[in-house]
Amino acid sequence: MDVTDDERPRTAPPPAGGPDPMGTSEPDMEFGHGGEEGQTTAEYALLTGAMALILGLVAAWAASTGKIGGLLDTVFDSLIGSAGG
Numbered sequence: 266m267d268v269t270d271d272e273r274p275r276t277a278p279p280p281a282g283g284p285d286p287m288g289t290s291e292p293d294m295e296f297g298h299g300g301e302e303g304q305t306t307a308e309y310a311l312l313t314g315a316m317a318l319i320l321g322l323v324a325a326w327a328a329s330t331g332k333i334g335g336l337l338d339t340v341f342d343s344l345i346g347s348a349g350g
Contacts, residue, residue, distance in 0.1 A: 327333045
């Protein structure tokens with residue numbers, strides 16, 4: 266049984282500058298490349314951590330002073346009053 270070109274499986278050619286089978290190529294460290302994605306991820310992680318810390322401190326302060334309960338009482342009293350209750 267002969268196999269024609271139409272019956273052979275088609276595969277994509279390897280990308281230019283693809284993986285080096287010998288593992289001897291240098292990493293791409295051109296200006297503007299190499300490590301920026303990791304730096305951005307680290308910046309987001311630090312920013313998120315700082316925001317969580319600040320939110321935690323504000324929540325702890327508000328809980329210790331009773332401000333949240335007073336605020337919610339005022340909001341609900343206003344809603345009930347405007348609803349005619």
